[in-house]
Structures are given as C-alpha cells and as structure tokens.
Amino acid sequence: MRHLKLLRIGPIGFRIGSHWRRPIAALDELYRDYPGPRDDIADFNVHLFAARPWRRVLRPSVHIAGDFVIPDAAPLPLAQGLLAAEMGMNLQMALGLRRYLLLHASMVERNGRAVLMTGISGAGKSTLAALLMARGWRLMGDEFALIDCATGLAHAFPRLVSLKNEAIDVVTQALPGARFGPLLQGTPKGAIRHLVPDARAIAAMEVPAEPSLILFPRFGFEPAERPVLPSEAFVRLTQSSTNYVALAERGFEALTRLVQTVPARAIDYPDAATALAMVEALA
Amino acid sequence: MNPALLLAGVLRDPATIADLAAPDWNALWAVARAEQLAGTLAHRIAGLPMPEAAAQLVADAIVSAEQGRTAALWEAEMARRALAELDVPVVLLKGTAYAAAGLSPSVGRVIGDLDILVPRDAMAAVEAALLAASWEWVKPDPYDDAYYRRWMHELPPLIHRDRDKMIDVHHTILPLTARIRPDAAALLADSVALGNGLRMLGAQDMLCHAAAHLFADGDLAGGMRNLWDIHCLLGEFGFDGLAERAAQHGLGAAMARAVRQSVRLYGTEAPPKWQGWDALDPLFHRRLTARDAWGRSTRKAVQLGFYIRSHLLRMPPAMLARHLWTKWRKGYRPA
Structure with missing residues (x-):
C-alpha cells in the first residue's frame, strides 16, 4: 500500500x-x-x-x-x-472488536456521566450528539459506545461525526466555528459531511465515563417520553450490538449490568430544539 | 522480510519478538489474522516482554480463541445429542477433534465449521436426524446440491437455524472424484473414543487427514494454519507407523510433502528419511507464504496455478471441463 x-x-x-x-x-x-x-x-x-x-x-x-x-x-x-x-x-x-461490548450508539458526557443514544438509522443519534457538543457536552462518539465488560464503564470512540442530508445544515448552523470535511454528494446514504469533534472531545478521548442514561430517540413524531423497562432495553441493545453474541457470557453480563443499573427512556421528537430540551431535562 | 516467514519464525521461536519494531508487529498481526493464526500466535508469545499495545492484542486474541473453543465443543455436543439415537459412530475431525482431545494444535486455534465423519451407509439417517434437529440446507442451487451428493466426500453443508453454525458430514476424507481413495472403513475402525461419547481419528489417521486436506485437495489457501496443525501433531505423535498408514490410504506422497514443508517452515524435528526437498517443494513453499505486510495474498500467478491444480486433483479433465462450464454459466468466477 x-x-x-x-x-x-x-x-x-x-x-x-x-x-x-x-x-x-x-x-x-x-x-x-x-x-x-x-x-x-x-x-x-x-x-x-x-x-x-x-x-x-x-x-x-x-x-x-x-x-x-x-x-x-x-x-x-x-x-x-x-x-x-x-x-x-x-x-x-x-x-x-472483542475488548469491549460494542453498542451502535452515540454518546455524550457531562460531569462524568454518559448519556447513550441508540436507535435505527435516521433516529438522530449523530445529529443530537453534535448539537449537544455545541451546547457544552463532551462528545464521546456518534457511532459506537464501548462498554468495558469488567468495569461497566463507557469508553469514548470520537471518530469524525457523520452528518447526513438535512442534519448537515442544522449542525453547520449550530457550530459555525467547527471544522468540517468536504460535502460528499450521492453516497449510498445520500449527502454526507463529516464534522471534526471539538478539541475537548479529542483531548479527553481516553477518559471513560459512568453510563447514566440510555435514550432511544425517534425523529419525526410529536413529543413523547416513556420509561423503557430493563427487559426491553436489553433486547433492543442486543440488536444494536455487533459483538454481543461473539462475547458470549462476558457480553451477557456486561449488558444485563448496564440495563439493570442505568435508567432508559424512549423519546419521540419533531425537531432538534425539542429533542435537546428533552435530553437535558432527563440527564 | 516476507511477513509470512516473519510469522512462521515467531511461531517457531517466540523469543524473536524481542527484535521486532512497530511495523513488524503490524505486519505480524495482519498476516496472523489473515492466516487464522492470531490465537495461536497469542498463546505462543503470551508472557514474553513486548510493547503494551502488543500485549493487549495478545490478551484479546486469547479470550476470543477461548470463547471459540467453548462454542465449538458445545456445537459438537449438540450434534452428539441429535445423533445419539442412531447408534452410529460419530468421529470428530480437525479443529473440534483437537479441542475435544486437548491436542497441541488446539491451543488458540480458530475452529470453523464442525466436521464429522460417519459411515457412508448411515449418511441418509444422519442427514434426516440433523434436519429434524433444526439444521437447514445452505446450498439452494440444485446443481451444487446434486454435485455434492454424487461426487463429494460430504453432504452439502448444513447450518443450524438458531446457532448459525455449519456442520460438514463426511463419509471419507477426499472427494470421490479424486484419484486417491483413502480407506474410509479403516478410518472408522481405528477411531478412538473420546470421553464425551464422540470419537476422533487415530493418531496417524489424524495426520493423514491433515496432509490430505492440505496437499491432496484444495488450493492451499490458509495453508499456514493447516501446516501448523501438522507440525504440532508430528510433535505430539511422532513418526512411528506413519509412512505405512499413509501408504495404506494412498497418501504417502501427500504425507511426505507435508512433513518436508513443515520441517522447512516451522522447523519440525523429523527423522532423516523424511527430510529433503523435491523439485516442486519450492513452489509449495512460495504458495504457503504468499502474504504481504497487510495480510493480503500475493503471487497471483502461483495462486492461480494452485487453484487449477486443486481442480485437477479433484476430478478428471473431461468432468472438470463440464463442471467449470456449468459454474461459469452460473456466473461463478475464481477470486
């Protein structure tokens, strides 16, 4: 090469x-x-x-x-x-990856407490993470949350934030001073533009945080919020993990511990401002 | 240095990692992963002084291999339960057998599909029992299915609906179209009971199977791992009676080549009459070690040659022509 x-x-x-x-x-x-x-x-x-x-x-x-x-x-x-x-x-x-339980989730942190956001493509994981970063949260990642099977701590994976389609303008406006990659048109997922995480996210990328809230956001609905039982959170997180099966017992123990110790909420939101207010009220 | 030889050298003499710089470490892991030898490498070098990042890769690979071993032994137990009623001998082959018997090739070894050997006249009953226990067909193509049933040494592969694991049910160890016809009855007759109600091949037969798989069948893809198995088994069982048993199966030449290649690549200790190097050995050695520092395969011409050879070994020319024509029309192209 x-x-x-x-x-x-x-x-x-x-x-x-x-x-x-x-x-x-x-x-x-x-x-x-x-x-x-x-x-x-x-x-x-x-x-x-x-x-x-x-x-x-x-x-x-x-x-x-x-x-x-x-x-x-x-x-x-x-x-x-x-x-x-x-x-x-x-x-x-x-x-x-076998070192951590990998969850397909974005993650932000404030005061040592991590909020995980997971959901289907288009739920707004990356957008919400970027907008929360703009409001002073530490961005831990927009794609993967890494759960240490031994300690239960969440480790950051702050790669470039991948913004798609409408989210590109929303985040560009919210972060006028940020660094962005080129606008990539016509990718398999539509238009994509990468956002460079801020200096703080990069400087602290080796610092893990205690998971404190699991959110299942959904974009495009009237505002609504409901608690998610550990059993439901468990099943949904097994689906959003790529290595849960491969980790076997370690994965099962890490995930059961996560859903039993960390509260989970499903939130529906019609726009970014509503979502941010909901997240910050819950966290 | 050729990165495949670097890997072989470290497996041979783990202390040589003391001399590795960061680019060597990167090449070593890339090739080890490509050759499915990461867990083996990890166990060989675990505990030696090395950079922290390398030690982390070692720890990860060891945990991964251990989980793979647990899953493979569980899969064997699932097959045992599914076939228990039939009262036929079920002989574990390759990786699962090494793991079940605690043999040295199993240390850190990746175990792929579950391979078992059963008597040919029990194949239909075994197939029915597996289908009843939630294994399902993988090959939807009628040509492939018919080809397997008529010409192969195994059933078309079956995959378990829930566990997503493949089982290959063999009645002998080489395709029926190959010129070499190993003595399948002797393989079964001299198989050895394991503690878990299943069986494994006798020591020499295990070596014959490994040599047949690597040098009398297939195109040597992933050959470093299979040759490492042979190196370990030779260390475990020695050479007594090996030549005679190999000759009985028609595998004398394959076994001899396996030993020569293992001596060359891994420094296996072998009696003088097993050593040497024939005119084609250098080519086999080149094929076995065709990897770059990214773990990608190299020497495309050598590879293509071995790909063609694998087909010539497997079937007579007229049949091969018909087979390749059929596969070509169906859109299959060699990688």
Whole structure:
C-alpha cells in the first residue's frame, strides 16, 4: 500500500493503507489532532484498494477491506475515499472488536456521566450528539459506545461525526466555528459531511465515563417520553450490538449490568430544539 | 522480510519478538489474522516482554480463541445429542477433534465449521436426524446440491437455524472424484473414543487427514494454519507407523510433502528419511507464504496455478471441463 495513515480513536488504533493519496490526505487533514496508535501498533488494519491495476486511474473505484471483511462490500468512487476509510474503520470495529461490548450508539458526557443514544438509522443519534457538543457536552462518539465488560464503564470512540442530508445544515448552523470535511454528494446514504469533534472531545478521548442514561430517540413524531423497562432495553441493545453474541457470557453480563443499573427512556421528537430540551431535562 | 516467514519464525521461536519494531508487529498481526493464526500466535508469545499495545492484542486474541473453543465443543455436543439415537459412530475431525482431545494444535486455534465423519451407509439417517434437529440446507442451487451428493466426500453443508453454525458430514476424507481413495472403513475402525461419547481419528489417521486436506485437495489457501496443525501433531505423535498408514490410504506422497514443508517452515524435528526437498517443494513453499505486510495474498500467478491444480486433483479433465462450464454459466468466477 503506497499511502499510509496511523491514527487512534479513543482506545483503538488503526493503520490505514491506500492505493491513492487523496483518502489519506483527507484523513491527515481531518484527524490531524489525533494521536497515533499506542506504541505505533494498530488494533486494526484497513485497506483501500483498486480491484484491478487500471482502476487506480481509470474510473477509480475504492474497494474496502481489512483484517475483517464481509463478502460483496460495494466499492465507492474515489471522490468518496474519505467515506470509504471511515466505513473501513467501522467495519473492523463491528466485526473484529472483542475488548469491549460494542453498542451502535452515540454518546455524550457531562460531569462524568454518559448519556447513550441508540436507535435505527435516521433516529438522530449523530445529529443530537453534535448539537449537544455545541451546547457544552463532551462528545464521546456518534457511532459506537464501548462498554468495558469488567468495569461497566463507557469508553469514548470520537471518530469524525457523520452528518447526513438535512442534519448537515442544522449542525453547520449550530457550530459555525467547527471544522468540517468536504460535502460528499450521492453516497449510498445520500449527502454526507463529516464534522471534526471539538478539541475537548479529542483531548479527553481516553477518559471513560459512568453510563447514566440510555435514550432511544425517534425523529419525526410529536413529543413523547416513556420509561423503557430493563427487559426491553436489553433486547433492543442486543440488536444494536455487533459483538454481543461473539462475547458470549462476558457480553451477557456486561449488558444485563448496564440495563439493570442505568435508567432508559424512549423519546419521540419533531425537531432538534425539542429533542435537546428533552435530553437535558432527563440527564 | 516476507511477513509470512516473519510469522512462521515467531511461531517457531517466540523469543524473536524481542527484535521486532512497530511495523513488524503490524505486519505480524495482519498476516496472523489473515492466516487464522492470531490465537495461536497469542498463546505462543503470551508472557514474553513486548510493547503494551502488543500485549493487549495478545490478551484479546486469547479470550476470543477461548470463547471459540467453548462454542465449538458445545456445537459438537449438540450434534452428539441429535445423533445419539442412531447408534452410529460419530468421529470428530480437525479443529473440534483437537479441542475435544486437548491436542497441541488446539491451543488458540480458530475452529470453523464442525466436521464429522460417519459411515457412508448411515449418511441418509444422519442427514434426516440433523434436519429434524433444526439444521437447514445452505446450498439452494440444485446443481451444487446434486454435485455434492454424487461426487463429494460430504453432504452439502448444513447450518443450524438458531446457532448459525455449519456442520460438514463426511463419509471419507477426499472427494470421490479424486484419484486417491483413502480407506474410509479403516478410518472408522481405528477411531478412538473420546470421553464425551464422540470419537476422533487415530493418531496417524489424524495426520493423514491433515496432509490430505492440505496437499491432496484444495488450493492451499490458509495453508499456514493447516501446516501448523501438522507440525504440532508430528510433535505430539511422532513418526512411528506413519509412512505405512499413509501408504495404506494412498497418501504417502501427500504425507511426505507435508512433513518436508513443515520441517522447512516451522522447523519440525523429523527423522532423516523424511527430510529433503523435491523439485516442486519450492513452489509449495512460495504458495504457503504468499502474504504481504497487510495480510493480503500475493503471487497471483502461483495462486492461480494452485487453484487449477486443486481442480485437477479433484476430478478428471473431461468432468472438470463440464463442471467449470456449468459454474461459469452460473456466473461463478475464481477470486
């Protein structure tokens, strides 16, 4: 691999290799304040490569692979190389992580207490996390929350925040001074723009927090709120974890402990301002 | 240094990690993962002085392998229960057998599918019992299904509906289309009872199966792991009676090559008559160690050669042509 980037997000080190300079240059720029992997030894490798040599230059198409792969992962055009790198890192986490229970959730922290937000795509996880960051919360991550099976603490994974479609304008307005990646049009998930987490989120990315609230937000409904029983939270979180089954007993114990010690609420919201008020009233 | 040789060197002599710089560590793990040897590597180097980040990878891999072992043994127990009524011998093969018997290749080893050997005349009953116990067909294609049933040494793979685990039910250890016809009755007759109500192959047969799998079948993909099994089994069982047993199965040449390759790659201790290096051995060695520092496979021409060889081993040319034509029309292309 001709071009190389080493970086660490929270506790996880990555080594990303690419046939092209562009995706690595984008990572260099947007992750410039992030450290390298501990001891320069990565937890995961990501490869961005051309399936055939001529596809490096002719209609370049970026294939994604790494230590852990899924069959038939669709390639992306070179203009979306940054997205390919992000997807590659997410894929390694989803398929390969065994050190923590991985929950597909965004997470913010205030006074040492972490709020986890999980739900289907479009529920507003990333948007709410970014807007809460704008209001002074520490962003711990917009995609994955890492639960330590031994201590129950939540570890941060503050990768670039992936904003999609309408959320891009909402967050750009809320964070006029923030750094953003290029606007990527026409990706498999529509328009995407990456937001660089603020200096505080990066500086504190090794600091875990005690989970204090689990939220199941839903966007596009009249404001409503209800408590979620531990049993329901358990089932929904098994569905939002990619490694719950692989962790077996450790995963079961970490997850039962989480839902038995941390209250959970489902919140419906019609717009961001309502959601922020609801979250801050609950947390 | 070739990163596959780096991995082999560390498995051979774990103390050599003292000389590794960070890029070497990254290459070592990438290749170990690609060759399904991460857990094995972890157990080999655990406890030695190393950078903290490497020690963390070791700890993760050991926990992962232990969970894989528990799940594999549970899967074997599920099969035992499903087949208990039939009163046929059920012989565990490969990874699950090593784990059930506590043999040295099982330390840290990834265990894929559950492979079992049963008498050929019991295949229909075994299939029915597994289907009744919630295993389901994986191959929806009628050509593939018919091909398995007519020509293969195993049933089409079955997958368990709830546990999502695959079982391969064998009645011998090489396809029926191959020129070599191992003595399946002898494999069963000389199998050994395990404490859990299941059986495993006798020591020499276990080695013959590993050698047949690696050198008389398939294209050597993931061969470093299979050769490591052979290296460990040779250390465990030695060479007594091995040549004779291999010859009985028609696997003398495959066994001899397995030993030579294991001596070369892992430094296996072997009697002089097993050592040496024939004209094709360098090519096998190149195929086995075709990895770059990212764990990606290299030497595409060598690989393609072994891919073609695997098919020639598996079936006569006219049949191969018909098979490849059918698969091509169905849209299959070699990776």
